[in-house]
Amino acid sequence: xxxxxxxxxxxxxxxxxxxxxxxxxxxxxxxxxxxxxxxxxxxxxxxxxxxxxxxxxxxxxxxxxxxxxxxxxxxxxxxxxxxxxxxxxxxxxxxxxxxxxxxxxxxxxxxxxxxxxxxxxxxxxxxxxxxxxxxxxxxxxxxxxxxxxxxxxxxxxxxxxxxxxxxxxxxxxxxxxxxxxxxxxxxxxxxxxxxxxxxxxxxxxxxxxxxxxxxxxxxxxxxxxxxxxxxxxxxxxxxxxxxxxxxxxxxxxxxxxxxxxxxxxxxxxxxxxxxxxxxxxxxxxxxxxxxxxxxxxxxxxxxxxxxxxxxxxxxxxxxxxxxxxxxxxxxxxxxxxxxxxxxxxxxxxxxxxxxxxxxxxxxxxxxxxxxxxxxxxxxxxxxxxxxxxxxxxxxxxx
Numbered sequence: 046x047x048x049x050x051x052x053x054x055x056x057x058x059x060x061x062x063x064x065x066x067x068x069x070x071x072x073x074x075x076x077x078x079x080x081x082x083x084x085x086x087x088x089x090x091x092x093x094x095x096x097x098x099x100x101x102x103x104x105x106x107x108x109x110x111x112x113x114x115x116x117x118x119x120x121x122x123x124x125x126x127x128x129x130x131x132x133x134x135x136x137x138x139x140x141x142x143x144x145x146x147x148x149x150x151x152x153x154x155x156x157x158x159x160x161x162x163x164x165x166x167x168x169x170x171x172x173x174x175x176x177x178x179x180x181x182x183x184x185x186x187x188x189x190x191x192x193x194x195x196x197x198x199x200x201x202x203x204x205x206x207x208x209x210x211x212x213x214x215x216x217x218x219x220x221x222x223x224x225x226x227x228x229x230x231x232x233x234x235x236x237x238x239x240x241x242x243x244x245x246x247x248x249x250x251x252x253x254x255x256x257x258x259x260x261x262x263x264x265x266x267x268x269x270x271x272x273x274x275x276x277x278x279x280x281x282x283x284x285x286x287x288x289x290x291x292x293x294x295x296x297x298x299x300x301x302x303x304x305x306x307x308x309x310x311x312x313x314x315x316x317x318x319x320x321x322x323x324x325x326x327x328x329x330x331x332x333x334x335x336x337x338x339x340x341x342x343x344x345x346x347x348x349x350x351x352x353x354x355x356x357x358x359x360x361x362x363x364x365x366x367x368x369x370x371x372x373x374x375x376x377x378x379x380x381x382x383x384x385x386x387x388x389x390x391x392x393x394x395x396x397x398x399x400x401x402x403x404x405x406x407x408x409x410x411x412x413x414x415x416x417x418x419x420x421x422x423x424x425x426x427x428x429x430x431x432x433x434x435x436x437x438x439x440x441x442x443x
Contacts, residue, residue: 076165079197079210083161084217087207094409095180095281096255096329098201098208102187103158105130109186111159112179113208114253115199115339116326117190118232120157121170126186127152134171147172157193162210164193177281180255188253191234195227198340201252203333204351213342220336220349223300225250227341231321234339236346238327240297240307241268245324250339250346254328256280257308257358258297259289264324265311276443278310279366279378288378289313292443293358302348304331306357362439363417363425365390369408373397373430384440398428 080086090100090113098113104122107130119140127134127150137151150171157164169187176184198211200218211217228235234250238258245264260268278291290311297307308330312318318325334354338347364383367374374396379385397404399413408414416425423439 077196078163079212080161080163084209084211084215086161087202087205087209088160089207091206092329092333093179093181093183093255095178096333097179097253098329099179099185100159100208102189104187105156110183111187111189112185112253113194113199113201114188114251115191115194115234116249116251116253117188118192119170120167120188120190120193121149121172121174122152122155122187123174123185124150124171125174125184127171132171137170140170140172157189159189159193160209162193162197167193180281191227191232194339195232195234195341198338198343201332201337201339203336203353213340215340216347217338218336218347218349220338220347221299221301223302223346223348225339225341225344225346228322233321233323234341235323236299236327238297238299238325240294241270243267243269247323249318249321249323249326250332251326251328252332252339254326255330256310256326256328257304257330258294258325258327259310259312259318260325261312261316261318261323262314263319274382274443275311276364276383277378277381280310287312287316289316291380293360299327299331299348300346302335302350304334305355307331308358359415359418360441360443361418362421362423362441363419363437364442365417365437367396367417369404369414371406373404374408380442383442384438388435388437390437395430396427397430398434400426 088100090098093099100111102109102111132152134150134152137149139146140149151168152171153168155167155169157167174185176182179185198213198215200211201208223236226235236248236250237246238248273292273294275290275292277288279286279288292309294307294309296305335348336351364380364385365376366378368377376390376392376394378392379390399416419439421440425437426434427437428434
């Protein structure tokens with residue numbers, strides 16, 4: 046089955062939706078109703094180029110495109126959508142996000158409908174939601190956060206690209222279990238992982254993070270055993286880009302579930318996880334290798350193995366992390382120690398041709414887009430948009 050994460054690693058490596066820290070006023074009293082047939086009301090979704098869950102819902106009866114994001118502790122709408130709906134937005138201060146801080150507005154009294162859930166009286170945050178936070182060019186209207194989700198069991202069926210909200214305590218399938226709580230400090234979903242003999246007890250479970258696992262600099266220092274070689278990557282949140290070290294861990298465990306070949310970002314000292322008092326984050330790159338039930342009310346996350354569970358991640362052999370822009374590719378980042386770094390490639394350079402073929406508007410879905418993770422030893426001829434051509438020999442480097 047096609048997994049967006051694979052070509053994604055060659056375009057926008059694990060772009061992140063931001064996780065919002067405390068910054069909004071306390072929510073207004075809401076009236077939430079879960080329909081008696083909610084179990085049958087699956088919500089279809091697609092994975093964004095940034096590997097996030099994007100779906101359709103309504104806000105005050107108006108259609109909206111949203112991300113399902115347990116890494117937000119408050120539900121927010123975009124300033125663009127609020128303006129189009131002629132909503133009165135009042136100042137709401139600022140909130141911490143991956144990449145920095147973002148200005149926040151507030152609107153009161155909205156009605157949300159998501160599958161079998163109708164929720165009225167909500168106070169929503171209002172922030173700028175740039176399209177590049179999803180790794181593509183399509184803007185989103187809303188991010189549905191933990192304030193809406195955490196009183197329910199959230200069943201995410203990645204294989205069928207659908208999710209549903211169930212009463213807390215329901216267990217619709219069997220699988221491996223891990224603890225799941227909501228943090229007192231930030232209202233975020235919290236679980237734990239074990240890696241290299243270390244137990245990282247405060248891991249944010251963030252469905253809006255397109256990556257597999259991120260760990261704080263302090264948590265990384267506690268992990269024992271042989272060290273895998275590291276390189277660098279770049280990720281994007283609503284507050285902007287962040288560069289991190291990057292590696293592939295041979296194995297990690299989430300509760301009773303084991304994941305092999307786990308792509309891992311290592312945050313710089315003082316990064317988002319540390320600011321939230323957490324050891325790191327579990328992202329959609331890990332979750333989508335299972336069927337997932339998130340039920341903090343029952344204290345559990347359930348992971349059921351699927352055909353994708355033991356599928357090895359696709360590794361870059363070029364070191365070029367690229368963004369597709371109509372008829373060209375733009376270099377976003379050059380990975381440390383890579384063939385591209387040895388060849389002097391720089392961020393901002395643009396590629397218009399690959400092995401004699403032009404970059405087309407349909408590049409993302411074209412098999413040619415897999416070249417940055419081609420077989421080691423392959424020589425790829427890349428035509429820059431200025432007319433010169435460079436040869437790049439692919440190699441394994443991390």
